[in-house]
Amino acid sequence: MKPTNFKHLFSSYDGNENLFDEIFDKKQNVRKVYQKLFDIYNDQSIEEFINLNNKAKTSFFNQGITFQVYNEEKAQEKIFPFDLFPRIIDADEWKIIEHGVLQRCRALNAFIWDIYHDKNIIKAGLVPMELISSSANYLRQMDGLDPVGGIYNHISGTDLIKHSDGKYYVLEDNIRCPSGVSYVVYNRNALKRSLFGVFNHYDIHTVTDYSENLLEILESVKPKGVDVPTCVVITPGVYNSAYFEHSYLAKTMGIELVEGRDLVVENDFVYMKTISGLTKVDVIYRRIDDGFLDPLEFKKDSAIGVPGLFAAYKKGNVTLVNAPGTGVADDKAIYTYMPEIIKFYLGEKPILNNVHTYHCSRATDLKFVLENIHNLVVKPVDEAGGYGISIGNRLTKLEIEAVKKVILQNPRKYIAQPIMSLSVHATYIEDCQSFEQRHVDLRTFTLLGQDKEFVLKGGLTRVALKKGNLIVNSSQGGGSKDTWVLKK
Amino acid sequence: MYNYTIKYSCVNTYENPVFESFWQYIVTPQNNSTQELSSGVFSVSNDAVIEKSINGYNFETARIHTKKPFESLTFEAVFKLTKTKDNPLKIDPKYKIEDGYKALKELDFQVDYEAFLNTTELTTLPKEQVSLFDFDTSKSILDNLKRLNNWVHKYIVFKAGETTTETLLETVIEKKKGLSPDFTHLLCAIARVNKIPARYVSGYLHQGDGLLGDSQMCAWVEVLVPNLGWIGLDPVNNLLTDHNYIKVAHGRDYKDCEPLKQLLFSYGEKTSKCVVEVTYEQ
Numbered sequence: 001m002k003p004t005n006f007k008h009l010f011s012s013y014d015g016n017e018n019l020f021d022e023i024f025d026k027k028q029n030v031r032k033v034y035q036k037l038f039d040i041y042n043d044q045s046i047e048e049f050i051n052l053n054n055k056a057k058t059s060f061f062n063q064g065i066t067f068q069v070y071n072e073e074k075a076q077e078k079i080f081p082f083d084l085f086p087r088i089i090d091a092d093e094w095k096i097i098e099h100g101v102l103q104r105c106r107a108l109n110a111f112i113w114d115i116y117h118d119k120n121i122i123k124a125g126l127v128p129m130e131l132i133s134s135s136a137n138y139l140r141q142m143d144g145l146d147p148v149g150g151i152y153n154h155i156s157g158t159d160l161i162k163h164s165d166g167k168y169y170v171l172e173d174n175i176r177c178p179s180g181v182s183y184v185v186y187n188r189n190a191l192k193r194s195l196f197g198v199f200n201h202y203d204i205h206t207v208t209d210y211s212e213n214l215l216e217i218l219e220s221v222k223p224k225g226v227d228v229p230t231c232v233v234i235t236p237g238v239y240n241s242a243y244f245e246h247s248y249l250a251k252t253m254g255i256e257l258v259e260g261r262d263l264v265v266e267n268d269f270v271y272m273k274t275i276s277g278l279t280k281v282d283v284i285y286r287r288i289d290d291g292f293l294d295p296l297e298f299k300k301d302s303a304i305g306v307p308g309l310f311a312a313y314k315k316g317n318v319t320l321v322n323a324p325g326t327g328v329a330d331d332k333a334i335y336t337y338m339p340e341i342i343k344f345y346l347g348e349k350p351i352l353n354n355v356h357t358y359h360c361s362r363a364t365d366l367k368f369v370l371e372n373i374h375n376l377v378v379k380p381v382d383e384a385g386g387y388g389i390s391i392g393n394r395l396t397k398l399e400i401e402a403v404k405k406v407i408l409q410n411p412r413k414y415i416a417q418p419i420m421s422l423s424v425h426a427t428y429i430e431d432c433q434s435f436e437q438r439h440v441d442l443r444t445f446t447l448l449g450q451d452k453e454f455v456l457k458g459g460l461t462r463v464a465l466k467k468g469n470l471i472v473n474s475s476q477g478g479g480s481k482d483t484w485v486l487k488k
Numbered sequence: 489m490y491n492y493t494i495k496y497s498c499v500n501t502y503e504n505p506v507f508e509s510f511w512q513y514i515v516t517p518q519n520n521s522t523q524e525l526s527s528g529v530f531s532v533s534n535d536a537v538i539e540k541s542i543n544g545y546n547f548e549t550a551r552i553h554t555k556k557p558f559e560s561l562t563f564e565a566v567f568k569l570t571k572t573k574d575n576p577l578k579i580d581p582k583y584k585i586e587d588g589y590k591a592l593k594e595l596d597f598q599v600d601y602e603a604f605l606n607t608t609e610l611t612t613l614p615k616e617q618v619s620l621f622d623f624d625t626s627k628s629i630l631d632n633l634k635r636l637n638n639w640v641h642k643y644i645v646f647k648a649g650e651t652t653t654e655t656l657l658e659t660v661i662e663k664k665k666g667l668s669p670d671f672t673h674l675l676c677a678i679a680r681v682n683k684i685p686a687r688y689v690s691g692y693l694h695q696g697d698g699l700l701g702d703s704q705m706c707a708w709v710e711v712l713v714p715n716l717g718w719i720g721l722d723p724v725n726n727l728l729t730d731h732n733y734i735k736v737a738h739g740r741d742y743k744d745c746e747p748l749k750q751l752l753f754s755y756g757e758k759t760s761k762c763v764v765e766v767t768y769e770q
Contacts (some may be wrong), residue, residue, distance in 0.1 A: 119599050129599050133606045140603055140740075141544025264553070295751050296512045296551070297544050307510040307751055308551060311541040365620050 009041060009049060013426065020164045020423040021437060022087060033088045033486065036201045039351050046433060053084055056194045065244060067185050072134065081479030082190055087440065087461040088202070090231045097168060097444060098455045101158040105446045106147040106172060106453075108329045110345035115328055116142045126340050129428065130361075134412055135334075136382055136466035137176070137327030142299065144315060148221040149450030152323040155214070156446045157181075160352065169353045169420060170338070175322060175330045177287050178459040180258035181210055181445050182245040187242055187482040188458070203487040205457035206392060211252035213447055215456045218253075218283045220449035221319045229282035232256045232272060234263070236288050236304045246287050260288070260362060264357045270318045281412030287440055290324045299399040300338075332381040332415045333359055336388065343457060359410035369416040373400050376416040376472075378407065391470060393419060422470055425481065427463050439464045441472045442483065457485040490571040490731050495765045497564040497706075498748070503756030505557035510751040515705070516548040517569050519736050525569045533562040538574040545744060547737040571731045580631070581716045587627035588629045592683045601685035601712060603674050603740055610678040610741040613660045623682045629713050633679065633721060634728075636644070639710075640675045641726035653742045668707040669742050671723040675709045676741070682730075687738045689720065690745040694732040694766045704764055705747050710738060734766070 015021060015028050023034045030038045041049075060079050089097070114120050115132055132138050157178025159171040182296045192199060205276035215231065235246035236260050256272060263281065264271050271278035286293065289485035292302040297310040310320045328334070334341075336357040342350045357428050358365040358376070369376060372393045380388040391404045407414045426438035440463050445456040462472035463482040472478040496515045517525050530538045530550050539551045548675075550565065591597055598605060607613075613620065621639055623632050639654035643664060650665040657677055660670045672688050686709055693706040708722040708729055720729025737745040 071603065096638075122599050123596055129595075129602055143603075266553075267539055296510060296549075296749050300749060300751070307512075307553070308541070310544055310553075312550070314542065314544065384563050 009044070009046060009428070010426070013435050014437070016165065016424070016437060018219055019421060019437065020162055020166055021347055022425040022440070025335060030199050033090050034227050037086070037088065037198060040198050040201070048429070049084075050433065052194050053449045054449035055431070056082060056084060059190055059193060060186070063186070065183070077445070078390065080186075081463075081465060082187055083463055083479055083481045084144070084191065084194060085426055085428060085435065086198075086482040086484050087442075089417065089442075090486050090488065094197050094485045096351060096459075097160065097282075097442075100168070100170075100350075101156070101160075101444050101446050102453060102455055103351050104158060104170065104338065105153060105156045105175075105448055107154050107338070107342040107345050108156070108173060108175060109151060109448060111138065111334075112323075112326055112329050113150055114345070116145065116325065121341070121344050124344070126344060127334070127337050128331065130333075131333055131337075132328060133389070135328050135331050137290065137325065137331060139325035139328070141310065141314075142323070142325035145454075147323045148223060148316070148319050149382050149414050151221055151448050153329070154217055154221065154321045154448055155325075158444045158446065160281070160442045160444065161420060162425075162442075164421040167353055169355050171355065172332065173335065173338075174443075176327045177240040177242075177291065177322070178443070179245050180443050180462075181456065182248040184445070184456065184458055184460050184482055184483070185210065185248075187460075187480055192481045202484060204484045205487060207456060207458035210445065210456050211249060214249065214285075215253040215255070215454075217447045217452060217454065218285055218321055220317075220452050221321065223284050223319055228285075230272070230279060230282045231283040231285065232258050232263075233285045234260065234288055234306075236292070237461075240287070242287065249285070259278055260302075260304045260306045263306045263309070265306060265312050268315045268317055269310050270306065270309065272313045281318060285321045285322060285339070290327060293320070293324060332357070332379055333412070336415070355417045358416045360407050360414040360450060365416075366407070367410050369414075370404055373403060373416075375419060377419050378414055378416045380413050381415055382413070389471060391419060419470075422472070423463075425461070425463065427465070427479070427481070429465075432455045436467070438467070439470055439472065442482070459483045460483075473478060492569050492571060492692075492734060493767045494567045494569070494693065494734065495564070496567075496762070497562070498762040499560070499562050500559045500758065500760045502558075502758045505559055506554070506561075506752050507557050507753040508753045509552075509554045511552040511554075511563070512543075512544065512561070513550045513552075513565070513747060514547055514594075514690070514737050515565055515568055515747055516550065516736065518547070518737065521757050522568055522731070522736065523571045523734060525567060525633055527566075528566045529566045531564045533560070534558045536561070540691070542703065543740055546648060547745070551630075554607070569734065571726075571734065573731055574729070577630075577716060577719070580715060585628045588714045589625055590695055592629075596635075597714070598683075599718070600623055604687045604712070605683065606687035606740075607680055608741045608743070609676060610654065610656065610673050610743065611680065612657060613677045613681060614661065617657075617661055619683055620661070621678050628707045629684060630716065630719070632682075633684070633711050633719070636675060636678055637721045637728075638726050640678075641669055644671055644674065644723075646671075646724055656692065668724050672707040672709050673741060675721065675723045679709070679711050681753035686710070687718075688741050689735055689738045690742075690747065691736045691765060692734040692766050693722075694734070694768055696766075696768055698703055699753075704719045705736070706733075706763055707742070708733060718747060 031281045121127050153175040157174040160168050218231045234248040291299045293305045294309040296307045339350050353466045360366045377390045378390045422439040425440045426435040427438040429436045443460040447454040461483045463479045464472045465479045536552050536554045541549045543549045594712040645665045653669050676686040710718045739745045
């Protein structure tokens with residue numbers, strides 16, 4: 001039965017039975033957790049909703065909650081598209097997600113430690129050395145170096161999807177500089193401002209405690225001998241796509257936001273230039289990629305880094321969060337080995353599923369990929385933001401041949417996965433002035449510190465706004481939703 | 489016992505004032521089993537301060553950060569060190585030729601020496617030149633490496649001005665001319681293709697004995713031979729390294745041991761002249 005009382009907002013809601021709908025079950029009945037919310041939205045007229053939607057958009061614009069899209073011609077600044085219908089995750093479901101992402105983050109941390117120390121997992125023949133040595137993010141300068149508390153991936157963003165079987169699968173582990181958490185908080189604020197009444201009917205975990213937990217994590221990895229650490233956030237600058245987030249995090253943690261030129265290294269200690277002289281800096285939450293951190297150690301032409309920073313880090317006088325070289329595990333080819341990695345270091349079975357992955361570097365996999373591109377998603381191993389992804393069933397014959405050619409030029413650079421059907425969620429579509437099914441994913445945020453772990457009870461639900469589109473990245477025209485995690 | 493004094497000096501002049509600059513020198517001789525540094529004195533003009541530190545690969549650096557504008561900067565470092573004779577290679581007659589090749593194939597060995605087994609941009613042979621030099625596995629690894637050293641020595645003519653420190657092997661092979669970094673990159677590349685760990689060494693060469701080199705820092709190779717350890721090969725002079733070779737740093741290629749890295753905020757022409765003098769006292 002299709003809901004009849006939603007004739008306005010849900011007038012063109014065409015439930016595709018082959019997709020997993022977060023709100024409606026197979027029989028098109030509203031799922032229990034959504035029932036109350038569904039009833040509340042039902043009381044609104046379409047005009048009221050359009051009005052609310054416009055207000056929310058204006059609010060985002062006025063607050064400068066924007067992001068940059070890079071393309072070949074120019075960089076464009078866009079408002080982050082926000083959908084007023086939240087996603088709800090009930091307590092039991094969340095428990096699985098939380099345990100699952102924590103397990104992955106712990107295992108990845110142990111893996112990175114091992115890679116930069118004894119390399120036992122490679123010597124055991126479980127992960128090929130070639131995969132590590134060919135990774136652009138493998139920093140040999142980290143060999144034998146012990147970060148404070150043994151933590152590398154202090155901040156992780158794990159991307160999950162729900163497949164048509166109703167189970168969660170991990171798509172990616174982002175452990176370089178994952179972004180998006182500021183949008184989680186602003187989505188919540190925007191929804192509270194627009195529809196505060198709906199919050200009375202649900203008992204939801206807060207998401208605004210992220211910054212205080214992040215600050216605690218930063219302070220927990222202070223260098224030895226420091227009592228009260230000075231922490232800063234370093235940004236590449238105002239032209240970076242995530243600058244809004246950098247400034248948001250610094251502001252809400254109550255710490256300084258700096259650029260490379262604001263810091264100076266003297267005798268292997270890092271100082272911040274202030275109007276009252278130099279202030280020693282102990283912990284740096286860096287939102288600059290490894291290669292640009294220090295022109296004397298990495299890329300010579302980096303103008304956004306701090307000369308001498310790596311030497312100060314190596315001496316243990318400053319902590320960098322996340323640790324340099326962490327990206328070695330943020331590689332889609334390493335992702336394939338996650339079940340083995342979890343088993344090897346933790347002796348546990350993975351809680352969350354992995355999507356089966358074909359490595360183009362393996363001859364048999366390569367053959368399969370080349371023969372079955374039309375049924376696969378081909379991804380470059382080291383790109384973020386959804387760039388370079390080819391979805392096989394959307395390609396013309398000519399395009400398939402072009403993809404094959406690109407893969408064959410450098411097979412190590414590509415992996416392929418079966419086309420997963422992301423779950424769909426009712427999303428307001430402006431052009432149709434009604435709700436429609438759109439594919440969604442979920443980015444969770446996990447923090448690891450010395451004797452402290454934290455998973456943000458919420459996350460960034462990203463929506464592919466184009467009908468049928470599976471790529472949810474904001475840089476590719478995706479939007480987002482507030483994500484509610486219910487209390488038990 | 490050989491006592492050396494090494495003087496490294498650099499004069500840099502600029503067309504326009506340099507407002508701020510960062511310099512990082514990797515020129516300090518290493519302390520190791522055959523060399524002991526007794527003193528290192530650094531001096532720099534313009535009241536700039538020198539800081540000593542350690543780089544990512546555990547080699548000593550001397551860093552300078554100038555904060556006032558200048559048009560010329562002089563840097564000088566004087567090192568005194570004692571070098572002892574290398575122990576002659578102790579070849580175990582019981583260790584068979586095939587044991588050496590077997591050791592190269594072991595996973596643990598390949599993982600432990602991964603950094604020096606994989607090629608880098610500067611140590612990649614062009615595809616069609618991968619078998620430029622044939623290894624004869626009926627001979628020992630060391631014999632093959634000595635043959636290779638001799639082969640590289642003959643293959644490239646020592647000539648300045650043909651290449652830079654970052655010239656790719658494709659060009660070096662085409663020109664067959666170059667300086668010590670080119671000889672070193674070629675030998676490293678061929679050794680690595682044959683699964684033998686090889687590293688680029690930067691250092692000073694005492695030229696008193698009529699050895700070829702230049703008046704700047706030199707480069708040679710260290711190869712890891714199972715059961716023997718790291719062995720120094722100088723393809724420029726077709727020699728195994730001895731007390732005349734004073735090691736500063738090693739890495740996968742030139743880029744890992746660049747003697748000077750700098751960041752300057754200026755524009756216009758610049759000239760840079762660096763000279764190395766190695767003197768020997770008995």
